[in-house]
Amino acid sequence: MTFYPRTAALMQRGIDFLGSQHAILCGAMSWVSERNLVAAISNAGGFGVIACGAMTPELLDAEIAATKALTDRPFGVNLITMHPQLTDLVAVCGRHAVGHVVLAGGIPPKGSVEAIKAFGAKVVVFAPTLALAKKLLRSGGDALVIEGMEAGGHIGPVSTSVLAQEFLPELAEDHLVFVAGGIGRGEAIAGYLEMGAVGVQLGTRFACATESIAHPAFKQAFFRANARDAVASVQVDPRLPVIPVRALRNKGTDLFTAKQREVAGLLDSESLEMAEAQLQIEHYWAGALRRAVIDGDVENGSLMAGQSVGMVKQEEPVAAIIDQLMRECETALGRR
């Protein structure tokens, strides 16, 4: 029995895949998506995902165990493909019989998808192009997330609305596709479900929930911000493979530009290899995000946020946010 029959019908394949009550994922957010938020999302009927980020296998092991202690509902683990200990992290997920592993941050390295499937978990992949999406789904990906440039955190160049029009007509019938990026209200969810998505992924809307451990100053910055304050980082040197990051504009935004110049200088003097340069940039982001989320340094830290931040006005329990999204979606579908 559901209060949202139209929405549930369109989400059914996503619900069956995730094992949750609603096909609403809370996308992994480094430092934010830890045991408390992840368990709260899953307990409220959504699908929480632990952000492994730069965690060691030992830390991930502890985080999964702690999350299991807070919820008996399904949740997933997001692993960054360029993590140097990816194989060990996959093994940790296997030992905990994690049901869903999300591979983010690039093309999964050879053998990683097989290693995850070997212990029975489902693999969720990201793909920036239709061709790559088809390839990943052919080679073992069980579901796909398409994420537009409205999103918070690392972003691609194309908007969610365009990605949805490119990917869904081609893939939705035979594959499970979740849409992410810029979703703030249920009316938008209704639109993507009607286009064939089986569910959605949100980050920004959940980052400041009551159950989120983000620092009060981080949350206040979100409540004050408008859509236009969430800007994409600028790439200062075309050689540096910097993936743009969307975050609230602050002093940290300028510090990142300076960091890029520093790394580009090291490349010039050949005191740094390209792969190491990229890793330094990623470590920079992880450190800057921690400063904002955990320490509350909203001046110098990174306030990663999507354009939907303008719709985040106050601290609310996860259950209230999910109920509101489902209610708005159901009403929108009912008006059709």
Ligand SMILES: Cc1cc2nc3c(=O)[nH]c(=O)nc-3n(C[C@H](O)[C@H](O)[C@H](O)COP(=O)(O)O)c2cc1C
């Ligand atoms: C603060 C923050 C941190 C994030 N960190 C990660 C991450 O570590 N790994 C990842 O795959 N996505 C990360 N994301 C992206 C989210 O998982 C999600 O896909 C995105 O927020 C969805 O778009 P939205 O922000 O418009 O809702 C992050 C997003 C935010 C806002």
